[in-house]
Amino acid sequence: MKLDCRGANMVKRNPTAFLKEEYQKIQAEGREWVHRKLETPSETQVVVDGQELLMLCSNNYLNLSNHPHLKKRAIEAVEKYGAGSGSVRAIAGNMAIHEEWEKKHADFKEQEASIVWMSGFIANEGAIPTLVRRDDFIISDQLNHGSIIDGVRLTKTVRTIYDHVDMGSLEDRLREADAADPNGEKRILVITDGVFSMDGDMAPLDEIQKLSEEYGAMIFVDDAHGDGVLGRDKKGKGIVDHFSLQGKVQVEMNTYSKAMGVVGGSIVGSQDLVNYLRNTGRSYLLSGSQPPGVAGAAIGSLELLDPKSEYFIPVVEKLLENCNYFKNEIVNIGFDHPITAASAECPTAIVPIICGENEVATKMSNRLMEEGIFALPIMFPMVPRGTARIRVMMNAGLTKDDLNLALGTFEKLGKELKIF
Ligand SMILES: Cc1ncc(COP(=O)(O)O)c(C=O)c1O
Numbered sequence: 001m002k003l004d005c006r007g008a009n010m011v012k013r014n015p016t017a018f019l020k021e022e023y024q025k026i027q028a029e030g031r032e033w034v035h036r037k038l039e040t041p042s043e044t045q046v047v048v049d050g051q052e053l054l055m056l057c058s059n060n061y062l063n064l065s066n067h068p069h070l071k072k073r074a075i076e077a078v079e080k081y082g083a084g085s086g087s088v089r090a091i092a093g094n095m096a097i098h099e100e101w102e103k104k105h106a107d108f109k110e111q112e113a114s115i116v117w118m119s120g121f122i123a124n125e126g127a128i129p130t131l132v133r134r135d136d137f138i139i140s141d142q143l144n145h146g147s148i149i150d151g152v153r154l155t156k157t158v159r160t161i162y163d164h165v166d167m168g169s170l171e172d173r174l175r176e177a178d179a180a181d182p183n184g185e186k187r188i189l190v191i192t193d194g195v196f197s198m199d200g201d202m203a204p205l206d207e208i209q210k211l212s213e214e215y216g217a218m219i220f221v222d223d224a225h226g227d228g229v230l231g232r233d234k235k236g237k238g239i240v241d242h243f244s245l246q247g248k249v250q251v252e253m254n255t256y257s258k259a260m261g262v263v264g265g266s267i268v269g270s271q272d273l274v275n276y277l278r279n280t281g282r283s284y285l286l287s288g289s290q291p292p293g294v295a296g297a298a299i300g301s302l303e304l305l306d307p308k309s310e311y312f313i314p315v316v317e318k319l320l321e322n323c324n325y326f327k328n329e330i331v332n333i334g335f336d337h338p339i340t341a342a343s344a345e346c347p348t349a350i351v352p353i354i355c356g357e358n359e360v361a362t363k364m365s366n367r368l369m370e371e372g373i374f375a376l377p378i379m380f381p382m383v384p385r386g387t388a389r390i391r392v393m394m395n396a397g398l399t400k401d402d403l404n405l406a407l408g409t410f411e412k413l414g415k416e417l418k419i420f
Pocket residue numbers: 119120121122145147193195197222224225255256257263264265
């Protein structure tokens with residue numbers, strides 16, 4: 001006899017009704033991420049949903065994603081190793097090409113060793129929980145990326161936030177952690193983005209390093225937007241090199257999905273760090289390894305950035321030239337751009353162009369598209385109310401004519417929308 005566990009009058013539960021209801025709510029509140037369809041490679045000139053546009057919103061800072069050398073290296077790798085790796089690294093998916101990638105990456109970063117993960121997000125989420133125990137301390141910048149926030153949430157440690165790039169606030173948190181552990185037995189992990197993705201501002205890593213050293217804390221920097229952009233002598237080695245801190249920042253996360261033009265996350269540091277992560281990082285150990293084609297393309301991008309390589313191209317220099325020109329001109333036009341005044345000290349490729357309220361930024365983005373420019377708005381609640389913006393990403397492949405066209409269009413629309 002079949003037993004009915006629930007009363008006859010009870011309403012039958014619909015297990016998936018929430019999917020449509022929630023989605024409709026997202027749409028009604030104007031929060032939907034409408035996915036535009038790119039019909040060409042990610043270059044400076046693209047076709048998006050059938051329309052030819054100037055690309056100003058990809059993270060392909062060095063314009064490498066469709067570079068012939070990367071494609072050649074990807075094809076060679078596929079021909080030699082196949083389309084997939086067949087396993088996780090620790091079992092049967094550790095190919096010679098993965099090790100070559102890691103060695104080249106560590107050399108580029110002037111570090112002892114590196115470990116490659118499927119993406120930067122996965123690297124953050126997998127590595128952070130291995131570095132602290134239940135009652136240790138994590139001290140994290142208020143505006144850190146979501147992948148850091150998720151990595152921190154996976155820990156059972158004492159988590160605190162310091163005010164964005166505020167060194168007084170960081171020191172307060174360090175002092176509190178220190179006072180709670182008079183025997184110095186606990187670990188303190190300070191985590192920061194290198195370049196913050198909303199404003200394009202940089203973490204004061206030199207000051208963070210000094211404070212952390214004083215309190216015996218370990219530093220984890222996510223250099224997703226500094227890699228291939230920042231660094232001394234226009235070499236693109238990233239924020240650690242920018243501040244000459246090699247060997248003093250214990251954990252550095254890099255991603256290949258932005259300036260490097262491919263995909264993949266990499267953590268660089270000491271050999272001890274890498275040995276440890278290879279044996280503890282769950283999203284490394286329990287996830288298939290990178291397809292050989294990705295590894296090949298990533299090696300290709302490192303070859304292009306290596307001045308000793310026969311394939312070297314001075315692409316970082318071109319990017320920085322474009323960044324400087326665009327940031328200065330956008331202010332000359334009359335836009336408010338929060339970090340332009342310090343652009344020489346802050347040579348990042350993210351240029352937020354402040355429009356004000358959400359509706360103005362949306363209108364600006366729509367009008368830009370009508371005028372042939374692809375640049376998307378970032379709005380409240382992702383940024384404070386009244387600072388909705390078009391976030392322009394610079395690209396080494398943009399010509400002076402492209403930049404002037406974009407600047408002319410911003411000027412015209414800024415006046416049309418009464419932004420200045
Ligand atoms: C600061 C920061 N960290 C990590 C990531 C994730 O990188 P990936 O695209 O390699 O997953 C991003 C990407 O948006 C980012 O902006």
